Structures are given as C-alpha cells and as structure tokens.
Amino acid sequence: MKVPHIPVLLDSVKETFSNIKDGYIVDCTVGYGGHSEAILDQNGNVKLICCDQDKVAIDFSKKRLEKYKDRIIFENAKFSSVISKYKDFPIRGILADIGVSSLQLDDKDRGFGFDSDMLDMRMDKTNSLDAHEVINNYTQEDLQEILRDFGEVRDFKRAAKIICDEREKREIRSSAQLSKLFKNFPSKKGINPATLIFQAIRIEVNDELGELARLLKAVQISKLSDCTIAIISFHSLEDRIVKRVFKEFAKSCICPPGFMKCECGNNHSIGKIITKKPIIPTKKEINLNPRSRSSKMRIFKIK
Ligand SMILES: C[S@@+](CC[C@H](N)C(=O)[O-])C[C@H]1O[C@@H](n2cnc3c(N)ncnc32)[C@H](O)[C@@H]1O
Numbered sequence: 001m002k003v004p005h006i007p008v009l010l011d012s013v014k015e016t017f018s019n020i021k022d023g024y025i026v027d028c029t030v031g032y033g034g035h036s037e038a039i040l041d042q043n044g045n046v047k048l049i050c051c052d053q054d055k056v057a058i059d060f061s062k063k064r065l066e067k068y069k070d071r072i073i074f075e076n077a078k079f080s081s082v083i084s085k086y087k088d089f090p091i092r093g094i095l096a097d098i099g100v101s102s103l104q105l106d107d108k109d110r111g112f113g114f115d116s117d118m119l120d121m122r123m124d125k126t127n128s129l130d131a132h133e134v135i136n137n138y139t140q141e142d143l144q145e146i147l148r149d150f151g152e153v154r155d156f157k158r159a160a161k162i163i164c165d166e167r168e169k170r171e172i173r174s175s176a177q178l179s180k181l182f183k184n185f186p187s188k189k190g191i192n193p194a195t196l197i198f199q200a201i202r203i204e205v206n207d208e209l210g211e212l213a214r215l216l217k218a219v220q221i222s223k224l225s226d227c228t229i230a231i232i233s234f235h236s237l238e239d240r241i242v243k244r245v246f247k248e249f250a251k252s253c254i255c256p257p258g259f260m261k262c263e264c265g266n267n268h269s270i271g272k273i274i275t276k277k278p279i280i281p282t283k284k285e286i287n288l289n290p291r292s293r294s295s296k297m298r299i300f301k302i303k
Pocket residue numbers: 005006007008028029030031032033034035036051052053054057077078079080097098099100101102123211
C-alpha cells in the first residue's frame with residue numbers, strides 16, 4: 001500500500017508511549033495511520049482510539065490498519081469531542097499531530113496546495129465554511145484580522161487589499177489563483193510567499209486554534225489519570241498555546257497574582273511537564289522529509 005504521508009518525529013513518538021502496557025491511547029489525528037501503526041506494533045496490549053475529521057483519512061487508515069482492527073475504535077470526528085466521549089475509558093496516552101497531511105496538501109481538489117484547482121481547505125468536508133467563502137465574502141477588515149492573527153503576516157493590510165482588489169475584478173476560484181496574487185510578496189528564501197496567507201485562511205476555515213484549545217480543555221476537565229499527552233504542532237501560534245496550557249496544567253497554586261498568601265489550597269496541578277524544551281526533528285529527518293522541519297512536540301504527564 002502506497003502511503004501518502006511520512007509521520008514526523010516517529011522515534012520520539014514511539015519512545016514517548018513505550019512504557020504504556022495496557023488501556024487506550026487516543027490518536028487524535030490518525031491521518032494515514034503512520035503513528036498509529038507504529039504504536040500498535042510496539043505496544044502489543046494497548047488499544048487505540050483513532051480519530052480524524054477527514055473521512056478520506058479515516059477510510060485510508062481503516063485499510064492500512066486492517067490487521068489491528070480488533071484493537072481500534074475509529075472516530076470520524078473533531079478531536080475536541082473525542083476525549084469527553086471516552087473519558088471513562090482507561091486512557092493512558094493522547095497523541096495529536098495537528099496540521100495538514102501530505103495527502104491533503106498534494107490533492108489538487110482540496111485547495112490546501114499552492115497549485116490547487118479548488119479554493120476549499122476544509123479538513124472536514126461537511127463543514128459549511130470553506131476558503132472560497134472566506135476569500136470572496138469576508139470584509140476587508142475581517143481578512144486583515146485573520147491575516148494578522150492567524151498568519152502573523154507583517155503587511156496584513158496590504159495582503160487583504162490585494163485579495164479585495166482582485167475579487168472586485170473577478171471571483172477568486174482556486175488556490176492557484178490566490179497564491180499567484182502573492183508571487184511578489186516578501187518571504188524568506190525558499191519559502192512560497194503565499195505560505196502565511198494560506199496558513200491564516202486554513203486556520204480560519206478549520207477553526208484550528210479553537211479546536212486545539214477545546215482539546216486541551218477537555219483533557220483538563222476529564223479527570224484522566226496516569227496519562228501521557230504528546231502534541232506535535234507546526235507553527236508558533238499552536239506551540240504557544242500548548243506551552244501555555246501545559247504550564248497551567250502543572251501549576252499548583254492558581255491564586256491571582258498579588259495575593260500575599262495562597263488561598264486556593266495549592267493542589268491544582270494535574271501533573272508535570274516532561275519536555276522543558278520541545279522535541280524537534282534532527283537534520284537527517286528534515287533532509288528525508290522537509291515537511292517535518294517546523295514540527296515541535298511537547299509532552300505532559302497527567303499524574
Ligand atoms: C499531520 S496529519 C496526521 C498524520 C498522522 N499522524 C500519520 O502518521 O499519518 C493531521 C491530520 O489531523 C487531522 N485533523 C486536524 N485537525 C483535526 C481536528 N480538529 N479533529 C480531527 N482531526 C483533525 C487532519 O485531517 C489530518 O488528517
């Protein structure tokens with residue numbers, strides 16, 4: 001079976017979960033099953049809950065992981081809903097490898113790639129909001145806000161104007177048409193100048209930061225125990241959220257700053273941060289799989 005996606009930080013993911021001997025691990029983003037397969041292979045008695053909001057990914061993984069089917073529950077759902085659904089199961093691990101898969105990027109019908117014939121970018125095809133709607137119907141002010149907040153585009157006003165000027169002349173129908181508008185936009189060497197524009201639109205369409213925040217909230221309130229959480233992110237907006245929330249998880253005292261004496265009971269920590277610094281790919285991995293270059297994994301252990 002030809003696999004359309006190379007799992008990132010695979011050895012570190014395997015090591016992270018290597019001590020789990022029973023119970024369940026939730027793979028929040030099963031994608032094309034690379035991480036799941038390695039975990040199923042390594043952790044003989046462990047069962048997996050394999051989630052993805054993309055039906056194409058779920059269907060692919062069902063085939064790829066056929067021989068492990070008695071140990072897997074598949075969930076074609078958003079990961080923010082999965083932890084609360086299974087909170088009474090003995091969940092010993094949670095993995096989320098967030099972002100787009102190579103198949104999503106390379107499929108010209110999905111609109112994630114710079115040369116795509118569509119302007120879609122939905123990971124979940126049943127979502128009502130797509131990139132065509134954002135690009136053609138959002139106000140210039142809303143576009144500016146998205147480009148600033150989700151793309152950290154330095155010249156977000158000019159970028160929004162470029163989109164609005166074009167759509168006044170003709171409807172923007174494809175990602176290829178969108179990326180061409182930015183061919184002369186400033187960018188780092190070797191990076192497509194439309195990269196941050198695409199990132200911003202994709203985050204808006206899939207509510208990616210909201211999803212991550214809701215996943216972490218679900219983890220916090222689900223009263224899990226003895227559970228290792230590993231989150232792989234691909235840009236600083238996500239990594240910042242993970243870093244901040246893991247710090248909150250670890251905090252024992254939650255009194256407002258300025259209190260002279262602790263009044264909260266000083267017992268609010270749910271566990272400890274395992275990675276003071278995120279785990280990043282080696283040069284060798286980046287050479288083999290350039291798409292891994294911006295990945296960062298942070299790990300937290302719930303006590
Ligand atoms: C980077 S790929 C995962 C690849 C996978 N680890 C592998 O080894 O093949 C990310 C996957 O996460 C899915 N995804 C992203 N956000 C999601 C969410 N909020 N809920 C469910 N799935 C999500 C995407 O559809 C995509 O298939």
